Amino acid sequence: MDLGFTTLRNRVLMGSMHTGLEDRAKHFPRLAAFFRERAEGGAGLIVTGGFAPTLRGWLAPLASSLVSRHQLPRHRGVTNAVHEAGGRICLQLLHAGRYGYHPFVVSSSARKSPISPFRPKALSGRGVERQIKGFVRGARLAREAGYDGVELMGSEGYLINQFTAPHVNDRRDDWGGSAEKRYRIAVEIVARVREAVGPDFIIIYRLSMLDLLPDGNDWPEIVGQARAVEAAGATMINTGIGWHEARIPTIATMVPRGAFTFVTARLKPEVGLPLVATNRINTPEVAEGILASGEADMVSMARPLLADAEFVNKAARDEAHRINTCIACNQACLDHTFKARTASCLVNPRACHETELVYRPTANARRIAVVGAGPAGLACATVAAERGHEVTLFDQAEAIGGQFNMAKRVPGKEEFHETLRYFGERLRETGVNLALGRRVQPEDLAEFDEIVLATGVHPRRPDIPGLDHPSVLNYLDVLQGGAAVGGRVAIIGAGGIGFDVAEFLAHDPREPSPSLSREAFARDWGIDLELEARGGVSGVTAEPFQSVRQITLLQRKDEKPGKGLGKTTGWVHRMNLGRRGIQALTGVRYLRVDDDGLWIEIGGEQRTLQVDHVVVCAGQVPNCELAEALQAQGRAAHLIGGAFEARELDAKHAIRQGSILASSL
Ligand code: FAD
Numbered sequence: 001m002d003l004g005f006t007t008l009r010n011r012v013l014m015g016s017m018h019t020g021l022e023d024r025a026k027h028f029p030r031l032a033a034f035f036r037e038r039a040e041g042g043a044g045l046i047v048t049g050g051f052a053p054t055l056r057g058w059l060a061p062l063a064s065s066l067v068s069r070h071q072l073p074r075h076r077g078v079t080n081a082v083h084e085a086g087g088r089i090c091l092q093l094l095h096a097g098r099y100g101y102h103p104f105v106v107s108s109s110a111r112k113s114p115i116s117p118f119r120p121k122a123l124s125g126r127g128v129e130r131q132i133k134g135f136v137r138g139a140r141l142a143r144e145a146g147y148d149g150v151e152l153m154g155s156e157g158y159l160i161n162q163f164t165a166p167h168v169n170d171r172r173d174d175w176g177g178s179a180e181k182r183y184r185i186a187v188e189i190v191a192r193v194r195e196a197v198g199p200d201f202i203i204i205y206r207l208s209m210l211d212l213l214p215d216g217n218d219w220p221e222i223v224g225q226a227r228a229v230e231a232a233g234a235t236m237i238n239t240g241i242g243w244h245e246a247r248i249p250t251i252a253t254m255v256p257r258g259a260f261t262f263v264t265a266r267l268k269p270e271v272g273l274p275l276v277a278t279n280r281i282n283t284p285e286v287a288e289g290i291l292a293s294g295e296a297d298m299v300s301m302a303r304p305l306l307a308d309a310e311f312v313n314k315a316a317r318d319e320a321h322r323i324n325t326c327i328a329c330n331q332a333c334l335d336h337t338f339k340a341r342t343a344s345c346l347v348n349p350r351a352c353h354e355t356e357l358v359y360r361p362t363a364n365a366r367r368i369a370v371v372g373a374g375p376a377g378l379a380c381a382t383v384a385a386e387r388g389h390e391v392t393l394f395d396q397a398e399a400i401g402g403q404f405n406m407a408k409r410v411p412g413k414e415e416f417h418e419t420l421r422y423f424g425e426r427l428r429e430t431g432v433n434l435a436l437g438r439r440v441q442p443e444d445l446a447e448f449d450e451i452v453l454a455t456g457v458h459p460r461r462p463d464i465p466g467l468d469h470p471s472v473l474n475y476l477d478v479l480q481g482g483a484a485v486g487g488r489v490a491i492i493g494a495g496g497i498g499f500d501v502a503e504f505l506a507h508d509p510r511e512p513s514p515s516l517s518r519e520a521f522a523r524d525w526g527i528d529l530e531l532e533a534r535g536g537v538s539g540v541t542a543e544p545f546q547s548v549r550q551i552t553l554l555q556r557k558d559e560k561p562g563k564g565l566g567k568t569t570g571w572v573h574r575m576n577l578g579r580r581g582i583q584a585l586t587g588v589r590y591l592r593v594d595d596d597g598l599w600i601e602i603g604g605e606q607r608t609l610q611v612d613h614v615v616v617c618a619g620q621v622p623n624c625e626l627a628e629a630l631q632a633q634g635r636a637a638h639l640i641g642g643a644f645e646a647r648e649l650d651a652k653h654a655i656r657q658g659s660i661l662a663s664s665l
Pocket residue numbers: 329331371372373374375376377394395396397401402403404406407410438439440441454455456457475479496497500501623626640641642643649650651652654
């Protein structure tokens with residue numbers, strides 16, 4: 001892609017992600033290794049995680065910043081690594097404004113955000129100037145550190161966006177009031193950065209094209225802002241969708257692929273500079289479709305390159321089937337970032353651990369049996385075989401995947417199919433002997449040098465009188481066994497599986513899953529596809545899908561249901577409950593099940609839930625039968641995934657544990 005002063009080798013931009021490795025100098029060698037692999041994997045242009053241009057702009061105390069020449073040596077390791085691999089890299093300058101998690105936060109106005117406890121100080125006119133100068137200094141330093149450009153973060157509700165949108169900005173001076181005055185800060189930053197860095201340096205402006213807040217910008221104001229930053233000297237405009245505080249999912253797995261490219265496409269005829277489309281672009285097919293149809297000039301993919309560093313090379317070789325696809329779960333990336341942990345990836349535990357988790361060829365090839373082809377067993381078998389071991393993977397089922405075969409049936413979790421497709425391909429590539437339909441007994445394992453048990457879990461059967469009543473089912477019966485479920489249902493257990501079963505039972509199978517259709521998704525969440533409403537969302541047009549069943553979700557703990565769900569996605573699931581008309585009861589004591597239904601005690605009072613079915617989703621316990629039988633014979637085995645520990649188990653732990661064990665065998 002020709003930018004005039006430089007050419008990018010393709011139209012894939014690796015979008016900015018805060019990995020947690022940006023904050024401390026000692027982590028920069030790991031950051032360099034992380035980016036080197038993505039540049040070697042073919043990404044055309046990489047954007048780093050956000051660096052604050054002033055200390056007021058910190059995301060958190062002592063978080064990443066670029067404010068001094070002392071910080072340059074650590075960055076040179078990053079830029080050199082990317083350039084040696086033939087890539088290009090821009091540094092993102094991000095001023096958190098009122099999203100900062102520290103007492104020194106500033107913003108356009110003194111309006112507190114709902115996602116930080118700290119009320120911001122409204123910047124004075126001189127204060128605004130100081131922040132702008134910070135951006136200019138940051139860009140100059142980035143150039144000195146060897147970066148090919150900067151991305152100026154003007155979206156997602158961070159400081160610049162806090163000026164551009166009336167949602168926060170209620171100023172009446174030169175930086176507020178009319179749309180032109182509100183976005184003046186963006187124009188000043190772009191113009192002054194351009195003046196400071198010269199003509200041959202990439203300036204990406206990340207523009208909030210859809211605030212997803214009722215008092216966000218309207219479309220003519222967004223077009224005005226885009227034209228103004230173009231005139232001020234931006235090289236390209238990247239798309240930003242939704243403020244962090246907006247209560248509409250923008251990247252989670254229930255968002256359809258490419259759901260928001262229509263916004264970038266609408267801006268195309270209004271400006272002359274290249275536009276980058278973003279959000280839920282996770283396959284070469286989707287990316288190619290956007291480019292071929294002219295909706296955008298480049299595609300941004302962030303999490304998909306965490307999941308597979310080789311994404312672009314594989315796409316270029318027409319090997320899309322070999323890509324480890326991002327399933328948009330957020331479990332190891334964004335959820336980690338928001339808990340101040342190093343980011344990684346559920347489907348690729350090497351992400352951000354490139355220097356530590358290395359799959360070296362073995363010098364001591366052995367025969368390894370892996371029992372259980374769920375996520376833990378699949379990861380273990382393929383890594384061990386890649387390293388040169390002779391691996392046989394057993395499963396009693398006729399298909400690989402374990403519990404993922406249930407997860408993929410839940411509306412909104414269709415992406416889970418991709419992980420099974422990827423592992424199927426990996427099994428073939430690495431030459432694993434696959435033995436399906438085999439319930440393994442200890443004697444089947446006599447010939448092997450090493451035994452790995454990845455036999456997963458059994459559903460927990462709680463001690464509630466009447467659980468053998470014919471109206472009682474468990475999640476296996478519903479999601480795997482295809483049990484017919486009546487119109488009135490009580491679900492025991494409001495964990496991840498309880499929520500998923502509620503979503504599954506709420507959905508009318510004749511309707512499209514909202515996650516598979518942009519129109520259905522927009523209708524479900526009240527997004528204005530015509531872009532006539534301010535912020536792209538009127539807030540009153542939402543017509544969420546209603547549950548086709550009368551569902552009650554129950555838990556014993558007296559706390560909000562689904563508290564343990566993902567940090568960045570739990571709210572979506574909880575909102576869905578209410579929007580679908582599903583009732584949640586907490587602080588419940590289960591008394592019994594009989595012909596009348598489920599008897600419970602809540603707040604000291606007894607009640608009967610008159611339901612057709614009670615579905616038990618009360619957690620899981622390790623499946624240890626094979627482990628115990630082997631132990632009885634004095635044979636050693638490695639335990640991973642649910643077979644090792646069911647508490648806290650999820651696919652992230654299972655895949656990581658399988659991969660780590662296989663790297664050491
Ligand atoms: P399993 O997936 O349980 O696999 C164990 C395998 O061992 C099975 O295939 C079984 O057939 C086989 N096996 C057992 N005994 C034998 C034997 N003797 N011989 C041969 N084969 C045997 N996790 C997340 O992280 N995110 C999610 O969004 C998510 N959603 C979920 C939704 C649902 C509806 C369900 C049910 C689970 C979900 N999970 C999710 C949980 C996740 O799927 C599990 O944590 C993960 O599958 C555990 O992996 P595992 O390999 O340890 O075990």
